[in-house]
Amino acid sequence: MTDALTYAELASEGATYELTWPETTRLDAMLWPIAVAASELLTSLQLSRLKKCAGCPWLFLDQSKNLSRRWCTMDDCGTHERIRRYANRRAARRRS
Numbered sequence: 424m425t426d427a428l429t430y431a432e433l434a435s436e437g438a439t440y441e442l443t444w445p446e447t448t449r450l451d452a453m454l455w456p457i458a459v460a461a462s463e464l465l466t467s468l469q470l471s472r473l474k475k476c477a478g479c480p481w482l483f484l485d486q487s488k489n490l491s492r493r494w495c496t497m498d499d500c501g502t503h504e505r506i507r508r509y510a511n512r513r514a515a516r517r518r519s
């Protein structure tokens with residue numbers, strides 16, 4: 424995080440500024456924007472919306488109105504979960 428801020432520059436972005444980084448050959452430079460974004464998230468109220476996906480190890484921000492989102496993406500983990508539930512219901516019907 425210290426390196427990220429040491430090498431950061433402020434660039435005008437409309438009415439505000441944003442952090443940018445000059446091109447460099449340092450391999451860890453790719454982590455600088457991620458470190459800054461993580462620190463911004465950890466110090467914001469958005470942190471209460473951070474959830475772990477029910478189908479994989481990924482984290483996501485639940486931006487639904489009722490905070491009911493369970494998966495990182497509906498196309499991947501959500502679909503897999505729906506298929507699993509359907510297969511379980513079908514197997515239960517066969518047993519009964």
Ligand SMILES: [Zn+2]
Nearest residue numbers: 476479495500
């Ligand atoms: Zn997932």
